[in-house]
Amino acid sequence: MSARFQLKPVSTLEEVETQTIWVKPVPLDSVGALTLCDTQHYCLAGGQKSFSHVDICSYDYNSNSLKIWRGSVSNWLQKTKMEQRASETLDKIVSSRPDFAGLDMSATQLMGVVNVTPDSFSDGGKFLKPEAAIRHAELLISEGASIIDVGGESTRPGAIQITTTEEERRVMPVTQTLLKHNILVSVDTRNPEIMRTALLEGVHIINDISGFRNKECLSVIADAYKAGVYPNVVIMHMQGDPTTMQKAPTYKFAPIDIYMYLQGQIELLVSAGVLRSNIAVDVGFGFGKSVEDNLALIDWMPMFHGLGVPILAGVSRKSTIAKLDKNAPVNERLGGSIALTLKLVDAGIQIVRTHDVRQTAQAIKLWQAG
Numbered sequence: 001m002s003a004r005f006q007l008k009p010v011s012t013l014e015e016v017e018t019q020t021i022w023v024k025p026v027p028l029d030s031v032g033a034l035t036l037c038d039t040q041h042y043c044l045a046g047g048q049k050s051f052s053h054v055d056i057c058s059y060d061y062n063s064n065s066l067k068i069w070r071g072s073v074s075n076w077l078q079k080t081k082m083e084q085r086a087s088e089t090l091d092k093i094v095s096s097r098p099d100f101a102g103l104d105m106s107a108t109q110l111m112g113v114v115n116v117t118p119d120s121f122s123d124g125g126k127f128l129k130p131e132a133a134i135r136h137a138e139l140l141i142s143e144g145a146s147i148i149d150v151g152g153e154s155t156r157p158g159a160i161q162i163t164t165t166e167e168e169r170r171v172m173p174v175t176q177t178l179l180k181h182n183i184l185v186s187v188d189t190r191n192p193e194i195m196r197t198a199l200l201e202g203v204h205i206i207n208d209i210s211g212f213r214n215k216e217c218l219s220v221i222a223d224a225y226k227a228g229v230y231p232n233v234v235i236m237h238m239q240g241d242p243t244t245m246q247k248a249p250t251y252k253f254a255p256i257d258i259y260m261y262l263q264g265q266i267e268l269l270v271s272a273g274v275l276r277s278n279i280a281v282d283v284g285f286g287f288g289k290s291v292e293d294n295l296a297l298i299d300w301m302p303m304f305h306g307l308g309v310p311i312l313a314g315v316s317r318k319s320t321i322a323k324l325d326k327n328a329p330v331n332e333r334l335g336g337s338i339a340l341t342l343k344l345v346d347a348g349i350q351i352v353r354t355h356d357v358r359q360t361a362q363a364i365k366l367w368q369a370g
Contacts, residue, residue, distance in 0.1 A: 046096025112140030239288025314353030
């Protein structure tokens with residue numbers, strides 16, 4: 001197992017510009033924006049959150065540390081020796097995101113979860129029958145969801161992959177009906193055959209928990225583009241697979257390692273012909289991560305705006321909440337889910353994946369009203 005890197009604040013920008021750098025904006029609250037009125041502010045991804053300072057980071061492999069320098073954006077741009085890199089990164093961080101699957105990315109969108117499974121960690125068995133899944137999807141839309149994410153395979157820790165035939169039997173009757181009702185549908189799958197069938201049915205978004213590491217999955221998306229179909233995709237990070245992912249996950253520093261992975265997968269899809277404007281990313285909270293890793297990802301979420309695409313995140317009812325709160329059962333994790341979600345909203349993410357749409361929508365509305 002490789003050693004985890006420790007955070008190491010440094011006093012000069014020069015100390016971090018010896019290696020590849022990463023840039024994390026430091027979002028301001030409304031009071032911060034007012035008190036720093038003489039300092040130039042920038043908007044995160046053209047949205048509602050602003051920042052005036054950044055953390056510039058690089059790995060120090062000699063000391064197994066992540067060096068961090070904090071300064072104002074103007075100070076960074078004046079002092080940097082990496083002018084082109086700084087300009088390109090800042091542009092990606094601040095540029096407005098084009099609509100994703102027709103949705104406005106300057107506002108927070110909700111993705112409602114519909115698990116058509118007998119064994120998902122949160123609601124396994126509740127919506128296994130197509131009629132129940134469809135009713136639940138329609139309820140989530142009425143409560144404020146913009147997207148319905150339909151999954152037919154449990155990806156809880158330790159889950160075993162099911163057959164293509166079984167996954168198709170669970171998913172397709174639900175997606176077919178939702179599409180007829182003009183509902184924006186995402187299919188949560190790592191199976192290339194399910195992706196192909198879903199796209200033929202007219203599904204709008206393919207949400208791949210394995211991040212298109214499977215070359216067959218990548219080929220399905222590339223073939224769709226060649227045929228004149230332009231699906232939106234979500235690239236998620238997962239270390240390993242559901243069967244093994246929680247067996248001693250290892251990173252130098254999870255946010256940086258996951259950023260590099262997602263950056264590579266974005267470029268892989270773009271090189272295969274996928275429009276960059278049709279790509280979103282998901283850090284994969286809880287998928288091959290320790291509690292420490294998950295909390296670091298929440299704190300470092302603003303950095304992922306540097307990828308230049310919308311950020312989706314799903315923290316709803318995850319086991320990290322239970323591990324920090326006396327092993328709270330799934331049905332008693334709403335408070336933790338909302339707390340983590342509001343931290344993500346403060347980081348400027350564009351899409352929140354949730355089981356509890358009404359409560360999440362209300363919390364975000366009130367949080368943003370001040």
